[in-house]
Amino acid sequence: xxxxxxxxxxxxxxxxxxxxxxxxxxxxxxxxxxxxxxxxxxxxxxxxxxxxxxxxxxxxxxxxxxxxxxxxxxxxxxxxxxxxxxxxxxxxxxxxxxxxxxxxxxxxxxxxxxxxxxxxxxxxxxxxxxxxxxxxxxxxxxxxxxxxxxxxxxxxxxxxxxxxxxxxxxxxxxxxxxxxxxxxxxxxxxxxxxxxxxxxxxxxxxxxxxxxxxxxxxxxxxxxxxxxxxxxxxxxxxxxxxxxxxxxxxxxxxxxxxxxxxxxxxxxxxxxxxxxxxxxxxxxxxxxxxxxxxxxxxxxxxxxxxxxxxxxxxxxxxxxxxxxxxxxxxxxxxxxxxxxxxxxxxxxxxxxxxxxxxxxxxxxxxxxxxxxxxxxxxxxxxxxxxxxxxxxxxxxxxxxxxxxxxxxxxxxxxxxxxxxxxxxxxxx
Numbered sequence: 001x002x003x004x005x006x007x008x009x010x011x012x013x014x015x016x017x018x019x020x021x022x023x024x025x026x027x028x029x030x031x032x033x034x035x036x037x038x039x040x041x042x043x044x045x046x047x048x049x050x051x052x053x054x055x056x057x058x059x060x061x062x063x064x065x066x067x068x069x070x071x072x073x074x075x076x077x078x079x080x081x082x083x084x085x086x087x088x089x090x091x092x093x094x095x096x097x098x099x100x101x102x103x104x105x106x107x108x109x110x111x112x113x114x115x116x117x118x119x120x121x122x123x124x125x126x127x128x129x130x131x132x133x134x135x136x137x138x139x140x141x142x143x144x145x146x147x148x149x150x151x152x153x154x155x156x157x158x159x160x161x162x163x164x165x166x167x168x169x170x171x172x173x174x175x176x177x178x179x180x181x182x183x184x185x186x187x188x189x190x191x192x193x194x195x196x197x198x199x200x201x202x203x204x205x206x207x208x209x210x211x212x213x214x215x216x217x218x219x220x221x222x223x224x225x226x227x228x229x230x231x232x233x234x235x236x237x238x239x240x241x242x243x244x245x246x247x248x249x250x251x252x253x254x255x256x257x258x259x260x261x262x263x264x265x266x267x268x269x270x271x272x273x274x275x276x277x278x279x280x281x282x283x284x285x286x287x288x289x290x291x292x293x294x295x296x297x298x299x300x301x302x303x304x305x306x307x308x309x310x311x312x313x314x315x316x317x318x319x320x321x322x323x324x325x326x327x328x329x330x331x332x333x334x335x336x337x338x339x340x341x342x343x344x345x346x347x348x349x350x351x352x353x354x355x356x357x358x359x360x361x362x363x364x365x366x367x368x369x370x371x372x373x374x375x376x377x378x379x380x381x382x383x384x385x386x387x388x389x390x391x392x393x394x395x396x397x398x399x400x401x402x403x404x405x406x407x408x409x410x411x412x413x414x415x416x417x418x419x420x421x422x423x424x425x426x427x428x
Contacts, residue, residue, distance in 0.1 A: 051145030086125030234274030
């Protein structure tokens with residue numbers, strides 16, 4: 001179009017000096033206008049191109065994934081086009097835009113890579129195609145192809161490997177002994193000969209008659225228990241340490257301990273509070289872990305205040321069997337009364353552990369040498385805040401081994417350690 005317009009301009013300049021060219025210039029102008037109108041009108045119609053998008057339905061966050069767009073030219077003429085996909089905004093991308101020419105009846109496959117930056121549901125819209133018109137006077141933009149949806153999950157592979165290897169080192173450390181508690185319990189362990197002092201009620205009379213000597217049923221404490229997470233999704237979990245929110249650190253800890261618990265034969269469940277409540281009843285095995293992952297991947301904290309008492313009451317109504325309840329939140333001074341009431345309510349039936357996430361910046365300020373007056377003020381204010389925080393924790397009244405105040409990145413390992421101690425001690 002620009003080349004034709006430039007040619008008409010040159011012809012018009014010549015017609016100024018040679019009037020005989022005026023009719024030629026007028027005819028060329030009318031022909032170009034007619035051709036442009038006809039070509040533009042024809043270009044408004046979508047080309048005979050079928051677009052297919054191939055991608056995985058589940059992606060890990062912060063990892064590169066490939067997308068393939070296949071363009072099938074089902075028309076009778078070759079198409080010159082440029083392609084750009086409608087991927088979720090904010091994601092890193094490599095490989096677009098792409099220009100290609102597709103012959104009639106042929107196809108072209110275009111591959112590019114994306115790296116999602118956040119968890120949750122994400123959607124792709126129809127692809128953007130900029131196609132040359134038949135005469136090449138226009139480039140027409142069209143939206144063709146299907147819409148697609150993907151689920152972006154946290155990438156727990158590295159986290160689980162690091163945490164569980166550390167837990168294994170903790171178990172195998174010098175002086176670490178796993179104690180099997182035998183005797184009174186609910187899980188049958190084995191049959192053995194009667195010993196002096198055994199409870200007569202534990203004698204298996206059928207086995208005694210078969211072996212013609214007293215045989216006792218030996219029990220052990222029940223090992224397959226329930227681990228239920230009570231997860232705060234309120235506004236305080238929006239706090240960030242670096243590029244990761246406290247809530248994402250909490251999800252990492254939930255999945256790490258959930259993975260370990262299902263390996264131990266325990267049922268894993270979850271309930272959220274502070275935002276829209278979500279309840280996942282405890283379930284054993286790999287299916288329980290998969291359901292837990294599918295139930296939390298799109299969770300996001302919201303600007304709402306947590307109601308600890310209501311959350312405790314809801315959990316008691318939903319959870320019948322005694323369980324190890326792990327409450328994960330971010331404590332503040334005004335929470336001491338409500339959180340204490342909630343923990344006391346849940347402790348009437350369950351073994352409760354509370355984990356509070358402490359901002360890492362507070363520890364960094366305390367560890368930073370004081371070099372000026374501003375630094376001294378900062379250290380004094382931080383120390384005063386931490387002192388108030390410790391006083392709040394004492395007022396809650398939870399046993400020291402049932403409450404941890406910890407930096408977010410240390411939460412996973414701390415919960416694993418406490419879980420193993422509780423399992424080995426038989427406290428649950």
